[in-house]
Amino acid sequence: MRYGHFDDQRREYVIERPDTPLPWINYLGTEAYFGIVSNTAGGYSFYRDARLRRLTRYRYNNAPFDLGGRYLYVRDDATGDFWSPSWQPVRGSLDDYECRHGLSYTRIASARDGIRAETLYFVPLGETLEVWRVRITNERDAAADLSLFSSVEFCLWDAQDDATNFQRNFSTGEVEVADEVIYHKTEYRERRDHFAYFACSEPLAGFDTQREAFLGPYRGWDRPVTVERGAASRSVAHGWAPIGSHHVRLGLAPGESREVVFVLGYAENPRDEKFDPPGSQTINKRRVRPVIERWLRPETVAAGFAALGEHWDRLLGGLRVTTPDVDTDRMVNVWNAYQCMVTFNLSRSASFFESGIGRGMGFRDSNQDLLGFVHMIPERARERILDIAATQKTTGGAYHQYQPLTKRGNNDIGEGFNDDPLWLVLGVSAYVKETGDETILDEPVPFDNEPGSEAPLYEHLLRSLRYTQHRLGPHGLPLIGRADWNDCLNLNCFSDTPGEPFQTTENVSGGVAESVFIAGQFVLAAKELAAIAELRGLTGEATEFRAAAEKMTGVIVEHGWDGAWFRRAYDFSGNPIGSSTDDEGQIFIEPQGMCVLGGVGLGDGMAVRALRSVEQRLATPHGIVLQQPAYSGYRLELGEISSYPPGYKENAGIFCHTNPWIMIAEAMVGNGERAFDYYRRINPSVREAISEVHRCEPYVYAQMIAGRDAPTHGEAKNSWLTGTAAWNLVAITQWILGLRPELTGLRVDPVLPASWPGFRATRVFRGATYEITVRKPAGTTGRVSYLLVDGERVDGTVVPPAGPGAVVRVEAVVES
Ligand code: BGC
Ligand code: NOJ
Numbered sequence: 116m117r118y119g120h121f122d123d124q125r126r127e128y129v130i131e132r133p134d135t136p137l138p139w140i141n142y143l144g145t146e147a148y149f150g151i152v153s154n155t156a157g158g159y160s161f162y163r164d165a166r167l168r169r170l171t172r173y174r175y176n177n178a179p180f181d182l183g184g185r186y187l188y189v190r191d192d193a194t195g196d197f198w199s200p201s202w203q204p205v206r207g208s209l210d211d212y213e214c215r216h217g218l219s220y221t222r223i224a225s226a227r228d229g230i231r232a233e234t235l236y237f238v239p240l241g242e243t244l245e246v247w248r249v250r251i252t253n254e255r256d257a258a259a260d261l262s263l264f265s266s267v268e269f270c271l272w273d274a275q276d277d278a279t280n281f282q283r284n285f286s287t288g289e290v291e292v293a294d295e296v297i298y299h300k301t302e303y304r305e306r307r308d309h310f311a312y313f314a315c316s317e318p319l320a321g322f323d324t325q326r327e328a329f330l331g332p333y334r335g336w337d338r339p340v341t342v343e344r345g346a347a348s349r350s351v352a353h354g355w356a357p358i359g360s361h362h363v364r365l366g367l368a369p370g371e372s373r374e375v376v377f378v379l380g381y382a383e384n385p386r387d388e389k390f391d392p393p394g395s396q397t398i399n400k401r402r403v404r405p406v407i408e409r410w411l412r413p414e415t416v417a418a419g420f421a422a423l424g425e426h427w428d429r430l431l432g433g434l435r436v437t438t439p440d441v442d443t444d445r446m447v448n449v450w451n452a453y454q455c456m457v458t459f460n461l462s463r464s465a466s467f468f469e470s471g472i473g474r475g476m477g478f479r480d481s482n483q484d485l486l487g488f489v490h491m492i493p494e495r496a497r498e499r500i501l502d503i504a505a506t507q508k509t510t511g512g513a514y515h516q517y518q519p520l521t522k523r524g525n526n527d528i529g530e531g532f533n534d535d536p537l538w539l540v541l542g543v544s545a546y547v548k549e550t551g552d553e554t555i556l557d558e559p560v561p562f563d564n565e566p567g568s569e570a571p572l573y574e575h576l577l578r579s580l581r582y583t584q585h586r587l588g589p590h591g592l593p594l595i596g597r598a599d600w601n602d603c604l605n606l607n608c609f610s611d612t613p614g615e616p617f618q619t620t621e622n623v624s625g626g627v628a629e630s631v632f633i634a635g636q637f638v639l640a641a642k643e644l645a646a647i648a649e650l651r652g653l654t655g656e657a658t659e660f661r662a663a664a665e666k667m668t669g670v671i672v673e674h675g676w677d678g679a680w681f682r683r684a685y686d687f688s689g690n691p692i693g694s695s696t697d698d699e700g701q702i703f704i705e706p707q708g709m710c711v712l713g714g715v716g717l718g719d720g721m722a723v724r725a726l727r728s729v730e731q732r733l734a735t736p737h738g739i740v741l742q743q744p745a746y747s748g749y750r751l752e753l754g755e756i757s758s759y760p761p762g763y764k765e766n767a768g769i770f771c772h773t774n775p776w777i778m779i780a781e782a783m784v785g786n787g788e789r790a791f792d793y794y795r796r797i798n799p800s801v802r803e804a805i806s807e808v809h810r811c812e813p814y815v816y817a818q819m820i821a822g823r824d825a826p827t828h829g830e831a832k833n834s835w836l837t838g839t840a841a842w843n844l845v846a847i848t849q850w851i852l853g854l855r856p857e858l859t860g861l862r863v864d865p866v867l868p869a870s871w872p873g874f875r876a877t878r879v880f881r882g883a884t885y886e887i888t889v890r891k892p893a894g895t896t897g898r899v900s901y902l903l904v905d906g907e908r909v910d911g912t913v914v915p916p917a918g919p920g921a922v923v924r925v926e927a928v929v930e931s
Contacts, residue, residue: 116807126449128814130154130214133202136810138181141216142457144238152221154214156201157181162381165464165471169274170311171267188342190262197342200225200232204336218427229255239419244380248416253367264342265377266360269299275472288357290324297359309383313359316376316411320364321347326356378410430491433879439871442800454815454840455487466835475516475525478535482542487841489549504575509562511536511582533596534633536579540640548856551881583637588629590674595630603765605754606686617755629685631675631706638664638713668715680728681706686752702732703742708776737829738769738797740822762825769820771797771839775846782850787866790851854878863927864912869896882919891929900930
């Protein structure tokens with residue numbers, strides 16, 4: 116069952132009814148001011164940091180879901196009837212309803228009783244504000260006298276404190292209302308130099324800023340007394356809960372349309388110019404007033420919205436494909452790329468599942484996110500890499516998280532997640548392959564942000580490898596530390612106390628738990644670094660890294676192979692995990708993917724054997740589960756993984772991040788049919804048809820789909836902010852479609868499903884535009900026989916870089 120449809124032309128997902136299984140959200144903002152917005156206008160906004168600079172209040176885990184938002188109320192002043200044009204929070208019946216989530220904007224349109232309202236929400240480029248452009252149309256035969264009320268509930272900035280510290284916060288709230296603009300200035304009198312404003316383009320019939328005055332005693336947002344009676348009370352909040360609400364009266368002739376613009380924004384003043392006049396407690400509005408005036412004008416709004424569209428044309432224009440599969444096209448060309456940009460901007464901070472108050476950017480997450488956006492914004496990928504690398508320690512170890520505002524490592528969580536450092540090698544390698552910019556390797560980068568400790572980025576990569584090499588266990592496999600990619604495999608933590616964090620509790624010592632996953636990752640990273648060393652003429656080092664990869668491969672073959680698949684790890688006591696010797700958790704997906712990505716077992720049949728085991732034991736119609744059999748109960752020696760009921764999250768859920776590793780591995784062994792089949796099983800657009808089962812948004816990936824052991828098999832959770840976005844884009848574009856940036860050029864080496872006759876693509880690579888056509892007889896599964904580059908035959912499958920501005924025609928021909 117579907118709740119909407121894709122409008123591919125307009126790059127929008129159109130939701131056709133408001134009562135989606137879960138709030139289906141979108142993101143506003145591309146630079147510093149961000150918001151989440153649901154299909155019923157729920158959500159909140161923040162400036163840069165979702166915890167510390169939260170502008171508006173949202174109620175997570177509310178019943179019903181999704182309360183707090185950018186709400187409007189329309190009232191028919193002749194009858195007193197009122198409703199929300201976004202359905203929530205009034206939830207009155209609507210004659211029609213449509214929500215269009217687009218690229219950094221959302222449009223919600225509905226009608227009731229001949230009154231149509233369409234609201235466009237977006238954040239203009241270069242601004243720290245959001246625009247709500249409302250068009251109200253009277254489709255009746257008679258004149259209509261209407262009231263329009265806006266509403267937001269202000270958050271008192273620190274979202275964590277806002278939700279907990281009521282003894283203080285019920286007394287700190289303050290606003291100003293000046294020239295019909297509502298200013299929220301809680302704590303402005305003391306250490307905050309910032310405030311929020313909420314303005315309307317029309318003359319006001321009234322306003323409210325005190326929540327209880329607007330709602331009325333013991334009433335909720337579904338039935339504000341102000342809206343019911345059709346008159347605002349001009350309340351000025353002092354303490355309690357400051358809100359912003361404008362009341363506008365509109366008399367509309369039959370057929371008449373009116374545009375009303377609301378602007379909600381964030382502003383800062385220099386500390387010594389906070390007040391006007393100086394010495395008063397009144398906000399100095401000299402800087403912000405012109406901004407407000409400009410954005411209340413319809414022509415500014417129209418131009419700002421057009422500019423946003425052009426911004427997305429630029430970002431998405433560099434990689435476009437036309438394949439026989441519409442679900443592939445729309446994910447690659449629009450939605451998957453869009454999701455990658457959202458993970459770049461938001462990391463794991465704010466979604467319907469992430470409350471915005473968990474702090475920090477993940478070291479491994481950020482490096483992997485990079486794989487999905489480096490081709491769209493290489494300069495910002497460069498900055499991001501340098502920021503991440505600067506948090507690395509001299510040991511090569513890495514803080515697991517760093518703070519986005521200070522860009523410093525987070526001491527609360529610390530280090531010891533032993534896969535972390537290796538992701539830096541993979542991230543940098545992806546950047547250099549994409550851009551050809553080797554200068555980044557010479558860039559001086561400090562360790563732990565210590566001035567004076569700078570060493571070339573290349574040295575950081577070297578230390579990443581050394582970190583693994585210096586931490587090997589009894590089998591010669593890398594020590595796992597607190598966890599590897601699987602945060603829930605906590606082999607050095609034996610926690611029996613409720614509430615203890617599994618990742619940071621270290622209550623035993625002398626642990627020698629080892630990870631086969633990190634071993635595979637090491638082989639991959641060592642080979643990548645060898646290629647980089649070679650590029651720099653360091654043949655000795657290149658040889659050394661290759662030898663290290665070879666050696667680790669040998670260890671994996673000897674101690675990491677279980678007979679029909681790669682083992683997962685060895686626990687604290689040296690027992691294998693992910694082995695047929697256990698009755699649960701016999702086979703895990705991660706090492707099957709990562710070892711093959713590192714090239715382990717490609718030459719001797721082990722890779723193919725492992726992938727067959729994945730197909731036989733882990734693959735379900737909804738995707739590939741993380742392990743089987745699921746752990747039926749808590750195991751002290753395994754940690755958080757066994758804390759989940761079977762079928763969820765890391766305990767045999769379909770952890771979508773890992774599925775593309777298997778797609779890539781299948782492509783590497785030449786099995787395009789199966790690679791693409793796996794791709795489609797978790798592709799959200801394919802799953803749109805079963806939205807009543809999948810339940811999350813059909814336009815973005817979710818972190819997890821419940822596995823076969825769960826009663827809700829097929830149900831997705833944790834949509835939007837997940838490494839799944841980057842890896843799926845890599846799997847489909849670089850391995851299945853085979854358009855793969857390499858150090859020496861752009862490889863064109865697709866591994867396609869048999870039925871495809873080929874595909875076309877436009878790929879911008881190092882400033883040149885490649886117009887690529889792949890032709891293949893349908894029904895065959897062969898690899899590229901030869902390439903024609905501007906009509907000239909080229910040996911192999913790598914197209915050399917053509918230089919900025921060039922347009923290159925590439926034909927890849929598969930003969931049989
Ligand atoms: C989740 C993991 C996540 C970890 C982060 C766990 O509860 O299951 O997916 O990586 O928290 O700390
Ligand atoms: C989510 C975390 O953000 C990521 O770092 C981790 O690899 C996965 N969960 C798996 O545990």
